[in-house]
Amino acid sequence: MAKRRDPLAPQPPPAPSRSDSSEIVEAIITATIELGDPDASMNHIARRAGVGVASVYRYFPNKGAIYAEISRRMQRDYLDRVRRLLERSDLSMQEAVEACCRAALVVPGASPELRRALNLAVPFSWSQDNAREVFTETIAEFTKWLAARLTPPPPDLAERVFAAFAAGRGLVMVSRVLPDLAPDDEALVKHMVNIALACLMPRRSPRGG
Helix, strand or coil: CCCCCCCCCCCCCCCCCCCCHHHHHHHHHHHHHHHCCCCCCHHHHHHHHCCCHHHHHHHCCCHHHHHHHHHHHHHHHHHHHHHHHHCCCCCCHHHHHHHHHHHHHCCCCCCHHHHHHHHHHCCHHHCHHHHHHHHHHHHHHHHHHHHCCCCCCCCCHHHHHHHHHHHHHHHHHHHHHCCCCCCCHHHHHHHHHHHHHHHHCCCCCCCCC
16 A cells, blocks of 8 residues: 655655755754744744745755654664764663663753644644654664663564553653653663663563462
8 A cells, every 4th residue: 555645744854956055955954953932933034044035945845854853863862872872882781771761851952832833733643654654663672672682582572662652752742842841861761771671671480480
């Protein structure tokens, strides 16, 4: 069955056609993140980026399109940060799990207001293709990393990693959307780690018979 695309999803910004196109797109994205204000207008974003508002609309038809691109970039940035963490030889398994949980929860430079807006205002279908690619790579790389450290690795390790990853993503999303109900970030990291380890670690059979 052919995959159905969300007809309302904005396209990624077009490929650069001029030498300064990439710089303009980067300036718009950076300005939106730095403002961190869901109520900022396209004119405000343009002023912060140092470009004309017509340049903003050339690459992004509306603010939702800018947010969708930020979401795609944050997904890719998370994978890059996880890869760097898994390359470290000084982390125990629990320390690596905690670092990955913290990386999902804390995005450098992104305000809580922007994170909330991204989760509320950007349908998942707008970044689904990118998310599927990034999440597939994240789960595969963490599964491979764990398999080299668990003796023996459980046969359902990939399923366990998926469950831990999905639970963590859910905790992050709900905590950003409903910050008044969520514990502080340090407490949330502890809960995320406990849930992840419960998913990842094989249960030991009770002694006796």
